[in-house]
Amino acid sequence: MEAVNKIIKHTLKTKLEERKGNWLEELPKVMWSYNTTPRSTTGETPFMLTYGYEAMVPVEVGLGSLRRDRYAERDAEVNQRLHLDLLEEARENSQLRVAAYQQRVIRYYNKKVKGQLLKVGDLVLRKVMPNMKNPRHGVFGVNWEGPYKIKTILWKGT
Structure with missing residues (x-):
């Protein structure tokens, strides 16, 4: 709509x-x-x-x-x-x-996305979803959290 x-x-x-x-x-x-x-x-x-x-x-x-x-x-x-x-x-x-x-x-x-396989021990950032953002921060709030270290890989691509 x-x-x-x-x-x-x-x-x-x-x-x-x-x-x-x-x-x-x-x-x-x-x-x-x-x-x-x-x-x-x-x-x-x-x-x-x-x-x-x-x-x-x-x-x-x-x-x-x-x-x-x-x-x-x-x-x-x-x-x-x-x-x-x-x-x-x-x-x-x-x-x-x-x-x-x-x-x-x-x-x-x-077509321009280049996939990258991540391994155990790599550092990654996690995207902050709109419902998890602090509303007081407005448009200047953080978009990413981390860094986080990968502990295990459940299956390819996760």
């Missing part, structure tokens, strides 16, 4: 710089653009993954399009059922794309 909110806030901020206020008028447009823009991770729009078919852009509704001009109630019902049947497959494909994307990100960030 934080990532979604960050994207929406950034888009809204960009729109408000052009319009000098009136965020209430701009919010529906920003939300519509967010929901109808395909994500790079899934290859699909959130609207498609929710309802099974693509949403019409407001311009398409006002000016008309091939999809709108050739609309037939009976065919639309059949097509909607077909899309809903295929929706689960689209969701599974998007999950596979997300997993592949995450693997690419992991490879990118880990």
Whole structure:
């Protein structure tokens, strides 16, 4: 949710710089653009993954399009059922794309990491987790504790 909110806030901020206020008028447009823009991770729009078919852009509704001009109630019902049947497959494909994307990100960030095997007797530092930090120290608090001497190695990498 934080990532979604960050994207929406950034888009809204960009729109408000052009319009000098009136965020209430701009919010529906920003939300519509967010929901109808395909994500790079899934290859699909959130609207498609929710309802099974693509949403019409407001311009398409006002000016008309091939999809709108050739609309037939009976065919639309059949097509909607077909899309809903295929929706689960689209969701599974998007999950596979997300997993592949995450693997690419992991490879990118880990390509410069040089592993080092530690031995008994080596000195190491331990990272201080946020919940263990003293809140009175603020941002200037310690990030590492130690040094600690390795007594035993339980298994490789610990």
